[in-house]
Amino acid sequence: MPDDGSAEDRLIARYFRPLATSPGAFGLADDAAILTPPPGCDLVLTTDGVIAGVHFLPHDPPGLIARKVLRMNLSDLAAKGARPAGFLLSVALPANIEERWIAAFAQGLGQDAQAYGCPLLGGDTDHTPGPLAITVAAFGTVPHGKMVRRAGARVGNAVVVTGTIGDAALGVLQHKDNSLGKRWGVSGEQSDYLTTRYLLPEPRTALAEALLQHASAAMDVSDGLVGDLAKLARASGVAAEIDVTRVPVSDAARAALAADAALIDTILTGGDDYEILLTLPPQRLDAFRAAAQQAGVPVGEIGRVTAGQGARFMRDGKALAFARPSYSHF
Amino acid sequence: MPDDGSAEDRLIARYFRPLATSPGAFGLADDAAILTPPPGCDLVLTTDGVIAGVHFLPHDPPGLIARKVLRMNLSDLAAKGARPAGFLLSVALPANIEERWIAAFAQGLGQDAQAYGCPLLGGDTDHTPGPLAITVAAFGTVPHGKMVRRAGARVGNAVVVTGTIGDAALGVLQHKDNSLGKRWGVSGEQSDYLTTRYLLPEPRTALAEALLQHASAAMDVSDGLVGDLAKLARASGVAAEIDVTRVPVSDAARAALAADAALIDTILTGGDDYEILLTLPPQRLDAFRAAAQQAGVPVGEIGRVTAGQGARFMRDGKALAFARPSYSHF
Structure with a gap:
């Protein structure tokens, strides 16, 4: 993080420094x-980012963008x-960014x-002539x-999945076109549920220990179940056969499916599930x-x-064909 | 890195996988x-990024952008x-990016x-409607x-600095306006030197051991010597007094200074030195x-x-005043 005493840097220091609770920050x-890392432990490193207009809508609540x-x-x-254990944050901010946006x-x-339990360790801020972009590297x-x-x-x-699949893919469609919920015949509550699943995924942190104990392989489902399972199978040098009727879907997704059976494609390939x-x-x-069950994860x-x-x-004894097996932001 | 078998992902895998030489990647x-980290060692984490049009010119050679x-x-x-020890790479690519750009x-x-000795450990790629942007987190x-x-x-x-100060700040001015070298009266060779100092800084990796042994405080000079020294002094709760005539400058910078004495401001506050x-x-x-000297670092x-x-x-017994003590991309 910069610290040259400029107004903007003071602003960033004011809002981000309280998040840097680790002594190592x-x-x-x-x-x-x-x-x-504690003795006998490896550090696991990952990075993922979002860009306005690609991964979120510019007017989405800033607090939800950050959390997502x-x-x-x-x-x-x-x-x-x-x-x-902690994370680094890189933000590219448009020149007209408001203090209240940064605060939120x-x-x-x-x-x-x-x-x-994942404190901010450091970061980098810049202004960009392009869309707002955020990159996190987490450890x-x-x-x-x-x-x-x-x-x-x-x-x-x-083959096992956590939670329910496809909610976020339906949620983002709805988030962009709020007439869809009505067309699908989902209740107001179900509609809110789908949107929330898109805006605020639930990382399955509580399941990490059980995965260490029992899983032979795992990945998170972020680009669609169909494509992500293909990746896992390819990396393992195996194939997989899934019973579509056993893929867990929420009541909201089930209601939407009843109105439009073609949504099964969206549910299985749409991405943003952040299930395991x-x-x-x-x-x-x-x-x-x-x-x-002990960890509270279905x-x-x-x-x-x-x-x-x-x-x-x-x-029904046949393999589904998908137009686009994996959601890609490309 | 994505691996869903798409054409673009195969492209990225082809060019970036050879860089992932660490088993941990x-x-x-x-x-x-x-x-x-080896037993008895801490991991040091940092992140820094660049955006086209802000930190580099869109037509700069892609290999130099990457190296910088x-x-x-x-x-x-x-x-x-x-x-x-290694790094994570996040790239946001415009949709029209060419394969030869990625290759270079x-x-x-x-x-x-x-x-x-810093292998690629992993990363994230996305397309952006905005300018090309690259973020590195290094360990x-x-x-x-x-x-x-x-x-x-x-x-x-x-107070000590490595190398020479101000070359990159003059180099970027020249890079944007190639008539400047002539106006400054620097030779063609000196002109190339200044541009190279901007495009391809020399990290003082060889000095790390000597810093561990002897330094009470250190930082790299990336936002201008004046502003960065102010940061170091502020963090340490002290002041510093610098003899401007002792700040090391290259022959090229000295020639430019002889033509335009006001360039001392650019040299001391311009940034991008990447000296220590x-x-x-x-x-x-x-x-x-x-x-x-043993490490080969002046x-x-x-x-x-x-x-x-x-x-x-x-x-001459007086403190210089600077219009803008620290270069900021904001």
Whole structure:
């Protein structure tokens, strides 16, 4: 973080310094931060960012934008079995940014940094002639050599997902066109639920320990279940067969599906779920389910790892075909 | 890094995967990377980024843009006494980006990643409707508790800088207006030198060990010597008095100064030097000079740490006044 005494830098120091609660952040008054994993632990590193107009709408509440970009990174850490340790923040701000925007952004960021035990360690701020952009690099810790990989799925493993799939993909459609909820026949409450699932994902941090104990492979579902399962299968050198009727969907998504069956494509490929997709030996399912329940995270078995290549999503004995298997911001 | 089998992702995998030489990068085929400092060491974290039109010109050679943004981060690590360990890369690419741009960018990045022993650990790519933007988060290691802080300068310490100051500030002016070199009366060779100093800074990685041994405080000079010394003094709760005639300048800068004495302001406040500013007890000067010489890094003593507040740049017994003490991209 800059500290040259300019008005803008004082502004940033005022709002962001309170988030730098780790001694290794040096109150954002140095060029670098210190982070030291506990003895016997590896540091897990991930980075993910958002750009106005691409990943969020410019008028979205700044506190929610902040919380979402941090949670996107926390979701990656959770899927790897890592406990959050801290993050670096880079923000590119348009010249006309208002103090109240920065204040609300920092307030939301601080709320989640505290809730997830992931303090701000340092950062970089610049002005941009382009859209507002935020990049987070987040760090977590795992016991040495124990990070849960994508590349560990074995033939015969069960395939499991957390939570419900597709809510955020429906939520973002609704967020951009608020007549859709009515067309889908979802209630006001269900409509709010879908939008919230898009704006504020729930990283499955509480499940990290259970993943370390039981998962053979895991990743977070951020680019759509279909595409992300294909990635996990490719990294593991296996295939997977999913029973579409077992993919967990919310009541709201079920209502929308009843109105428009074609939405199954959106649900399975739409992305932004920030749930965890994992594989594990079937004999571990019961123990994993118990650990997940203890962590308060709903989980559902959706299929099996098979020999071969690719991920097939089966319904009525046939594999679904998808126009675009993976959501991409490209 | 994404890996969903799309054409663009395959492109990125082709060019960036060869840079991911650390086993902890998992060939960029996982959601996160692993980095574990050696026993007894802390991890030092820093982040710095660049935006087209703000920090570089859109037509600058992509390989140089890549090398500069990595070197900006390596300079921070060097100033903290840290040995490079790896980095995360986030790129926001305009939709019309060409494959040869990515190829040249990755080629330059890989060249310096190898030269400085700082492998790519992971990253994030997105398309942006705005200008091309690159963010690096870089990691280094220091013996536990030994990171060289900004906040360690003591009254009576000597103030030292590496290399020469102001070359990049003159270089960027020239880079934007190529008639300036002629007006300044610098030779073609000197003109090239100044531009190169702007486009490709030299992080003082070789000096990290000597800083750990001898420096009481250090930071890299990225926003101008005047402003950066003020920051170091503020963080340390001291003042500093600099003899302007002792600030090391290159032959090229000296020639430009002879043509236009007002350029002293640009030289001292212009930024982008990526030299190291440090303080140390005067009795350590000889040993530090010897260590710096062994590392091949020129160093010059430019003043003293004093009691009080602020940094004064003295010439002919008077303190210079600066219109804008610190270069800011804001």
